[in-house]
Amino acid sequence: xxxxxxxxxxxxxxxxxxxxxxxxxxxxxxxxxxxxxxxxxxxxxxxxxxxxxxxxxxxxxxxxxxxxxxxxxxxxxxxxxxxxxxxxxxxxxxxxxxxxxxxxxxxxxxxxxxxxxxxxxxxxxxxxxxxxxxxxxxxxxxxxxxxxxxxxxxxxxxxxxxxxxxxxxxxxxxxxxxxxxxxxxxxxxxxxxxxxxxxxxxxxxxxxxxxxxxxxxxxxxxxxxxxxxxxxxxxxxxxxxxxxxxxxxxxxxxxxxxxxxxxxxxxxxxxxxxxxxxxxxxxxxxxxxxxxxxxxxxxxxxxxxxxxxxxxxxxxxxxxxxxxxxxxxxx
Amino acid sequence: xxxxxxxxxxxxxxxxxxxxxxxxxxxxxxxxxxxxxxxxxxxxxxxxxxxxxxxxxxxxxxxxxxxxxxxxxxxxxxxxxxxxxxxxxxxxxxxxxxxxxxxxxxxxxxxxxxxxxxxxxxxxxxxxxxxxxxxxxxxxxxxxxxxxxxxxxxxxxxxxxxxxxxxxxxxxxxxxxxxxxxxxxxxxxxxxxxxxxxxxxxxxxxxx
Numbered sequence: 001x002x003x004x005x006x007x008x009x010x011x012x013x014x015x016x017x018x019x020x021x022x023x024x025x026x027x028x029x030x031x032x033x034x035x036x037x038x039x040x041x042x043x044x045x046x047x048x049x050x051x052x053x054x055x056x057x058x059x060x061x062x063x064x065x066x067x068x069x070x071x072x073x074x075x076x077x078x079x080x081x082x083x084x085x086x087x088x089x090x091x092x093x094x095x096x097x098x099x100x101x102x103x104x105x106x107x108x109x110x111x112x113x114x115x116x117x118x119x120x121x122x123x124x125x126x127x128x129x130x131x132x133x134x135x136x137x138x139x140x141x142x143x144x145x146x147x148x149x150x151x152x153x154x155x156x157x158x159x160x161x162x163x164x165x166x167x168x169x170x171x172x173x174x175x176x177x178x179x180x181x182x183x184x185x186x187x188x189x190x191x192x193x194x195x196x197x198x199x200x201x202x203x204x205x206x207x208x209x210x211x212x213x214x215x216x217x218x219x220x221x222x223x224x225x226x227x228x229x230x231x232x233x234x235x236x237x238x239x240x241x242x243x244x245x246x247x248x249x250x251x252x253x254x255x256x257x258x259x260x261x262x263x264x265x266x267x268x269x270x271x272x273x274x275x276x277x278x279x280x281x282x283x284x285x286x287x288x289x290x291x292x293x294x295x296x297x298x299x300x301x302x303x304x305x306x307x308x309x310x311x312x313x314x315x316x317x318x319x320x321x322x323x324x325x326x327x328x329x330x331x
Numbered sequence: 332x333x334x335x336x337x338x339x340x341x342x343x344x345x346x347x348x349x350x351x352x353x354x355x356x357x358x359x360x361x362x363x364x365x366x367x368x369x370x371x372x373x374x375x376x377x378x379x380x381x382x383x384x385x386x387x388x389x390x391x392x393x394x395x396x397x398x399x400x401x402x403x404x405x406x407x408x409x410x411x412x413x414x415x416x417x418x419x420x421x422x423x424x425x426x427x428x429x430x431x432x433x434x435x436x437x438x439x440x441x442x443x444x445x446x447x448x449x450x451x452x453x454x455x456x457x458x459x460x461x462x463x464x465x466x467x468x469x470x471x472x473x474x475x476x477x478x479x480x481x482x483x484x485x486x487x488x489x490x491x492x493x494x495x496x497x498x499x500x501x502x503x504x505x506x507x508x509x510x511x512x513x514x515x516x517x518x519x520x521x522x523x524x525x526x527x528x529x530x531x532x533x534x535x536x537x538x539x
Contacts, residue, residue, distance in 0.1 A: 028516065130517065130518075130519075148518070150518040150519075150520075151517060151518030186518060189515075189518055212514075213510035213514065213515055213523070214510065214511050214512040214514075214515050217515070218512070218515065218516065
């Protein structure tokens with residue numbers, strides 16, 4: 001495993017100019033250097049997380065972080081919770097299932113309630129595109145988008161970029177194929193934005209029923225043939241296919257999807273010999289990806305992505321709370 | 332009640348294209364003159380203090396008789412869509428027609444089908460007698476072409492206009508935006524613009 005050089009802080013504008021955002025709503029608002037600033041910051045946390053027993057840094061001690069998840073999540077919620085706790089923050093989780101959302105409270109009322117509890121940062125996931133921005137506009141603390149509808153999932157794109165950079169030594173000038181249900185995927189949208197912004201050739205490989213309209217306007221090449229689409233790719237990024245898409249509405253069957261778009265060892269031969277395989281999880285083994293590919297320790301980065309997720313989220317929480325903590329140069 | 336002649340002065344008149352300073356005389360509830368030179372006896376004068384004076388706006392597609400909204404929007408006359416209720420019976424139409432009085436004219440549009448379900452003809456003739464000026468399909472179109480054909484011919488025989496919701500329900504299911512780069516970037520469920528053209532094409536073919 002190669003590790004890339006971390007750029008020194010002197011490569012970036014001083015203080016808060018290195019990352020000029022109050023919230024992290026999407027990759028769409030970021031510049032290329034802001035992305036690499038976060039990635040470089042995350043590298044530090046990778047080292048800490050691997051350092052053995054005492055994986056603690058108390059720079060967020062005394063701050064309250066609310067993870068408000070209006071849509072079910074296991075790994076993203078856990079990842080944000082661990083990230084907050086490793087930085088010493090007091091982390092509380094709000095699940096929609098237990099909340100007053102079920103009692104008919106409006107989203108803005110819920111946001112105002114959370115705001116009144118004086119959170120120092122909020123991490124929000126919601127099933128509707130734009131909901132996180134709506135909340136960010138109403139509250140007084142930094143808001144991190146943990147996924148809104150089919151719009152954006154910025155920390156996923158950042159952790160994917162970090163994983164690629166660590167595995168291949170760079171995340172620019174690469175050919176990256178994003179394959180599967182792009183239509184319904186916030187992971188795909190954030191990754192398309194981040195990876196094109198960093199200067200990669202991004203391809204979208206999907207059945208026509210799962211390709212969003214005007215896709216080429218996002219500077220990607222669109223393929224409906226999987227073998228063509230992953231040809232000579234450096235990175236094959238698979239997306240999860242939701243079960244409810246397979247019942248005939250968008251696709252005839254899971255079996256047919258696997259035959260045409262499933263990542264099999266044979267199909268992977270079309271990509272570059274050292275191409276890596278990514279998946280944001282949770283996987284449908286035998287549908288979009290074969291177990292032998294998913295579990296290949298050389299090609300598959302799936303567990304590494306999860307590891308990078310914690311580091312990237314620590315970096316985001318640290319950077320976005322600097323103003324509140326009065327870090328010099330961040331005001 | 333006898334209406335006094337009313338002279339509105341110092342207004343910005345909106346007539347053809349540009350606002351222009353002027354005054355206006357109303358007698359017997361109707362516009363009698365613009366920039367009148369002589370005024371009848373007992374004329375009441377109102378100084379508009381340079382504010383705009385425009386014809387009342389007619390809104391042909393409202394979903395509720397919301398008097399404050401009409402007042403602020405300058406709407407004096409409206410056609411009320413049948414969705415609220417829905418307006419599928421003569422009594423409901425008659426009551427809706429009175430809903431704006433005395434300040435506004437509200438013209439109810441009768442539901443084309445019972446409960447606006449797009450399956451059975453509503454009592455269109457009786458609703459016409461109760462004051463309906465046209466029939467409408469509400470916020471959705473009638474998906475069944477056979478039903479739509481019967482609605483159109485029946486309404487035509489009564490001399491009523493049919494107001495359609497021009498949207499193919501299959502193409503627009505779940506959509507909140509029109510297909511395109513912006514919808515894709517914002518992650519919004521979208522529908523192609525032809526959803527409208529298809530619905531209009533079908534109904535035009537049916538009336539031919």
